[in-house]
Amino acid sequence: MKQVESEFEKAQLAEKDGRLGEAFTLYTQIAEILPDTELCRTAKESAIHLGTQAETQFNRLKKMADEKPYVQSVKALETFRDKYAGSVFKEHATQLLSELLNAKADALEGRARAAEAENNYTRALQLYKLYLTHFQESERYAEVQKHVKALKNKTGMR
Numbered sequence: 001m002k003q004v005e006s007e008f009e010k011a012q013l014a015e016k017d018g019r020l021g022e023a024f025t026l027y028t029q030i031a032e033i034l035p036d037t038e039l040c041r042t043a044k045e046s047a048i049h050l051g052t053q054a055e056t057q058f059n060r061l062k063k064m065a066d067e068k069p070y071v072q073s074v075k076a077l078e079t080f081r082d083k084y085a086g087s088v089f090k091e092h093a094t095q096l097l098s099e100l101l102n103a104k105a106d107a108l109e110g111r112a113r114a115a116e117a118e119n120n121y122t123r124a125l126q127l128y129k130l131y132l133t134h135f136q137e138s139e140r141y142a143e144v145q146k147h148v149k150a151l152k153n154k155t156g157m158r
Helices: 002-016 020-033 038-067 070-083 088-117 121-134 141-155
Strands: none
Touching: 002 020, 002 038, 020 038, 020 088, 038 070, 038 088, 070 088, 088 121, 088 141, 121 141
């Protein structure tokens, strides 16, 4: 029981320090150890409270991602991700950040391909350069990089 008390104190400290993902995970683990004890019931209630709070905040951030500028959404999601490190909520935030990044990258690639289709290779290469500079973590980065190399060879442009 001493170890459970020690873990509960760690969870409380993490919660107090704003490390909510760590606190959520600890409370959830404690709740499963001896579910019929008062301390474990309290841990379960704390985990439910933090989980509900995180889900509400995450849903607000998802909605915000559709309505607010990209940079503002990314900063808010990164803050959420860091606050909920060590929990499933960090994974949710990381996934949404990836989706936002790829959507932004895809839009820029679409503009570059449109310029390319109009034979405006200078503009296309400018847009591709922006893509390769700012979206190195996008899913299509390697394909775009290959395409740019082929386009440069085709047009003789650098």
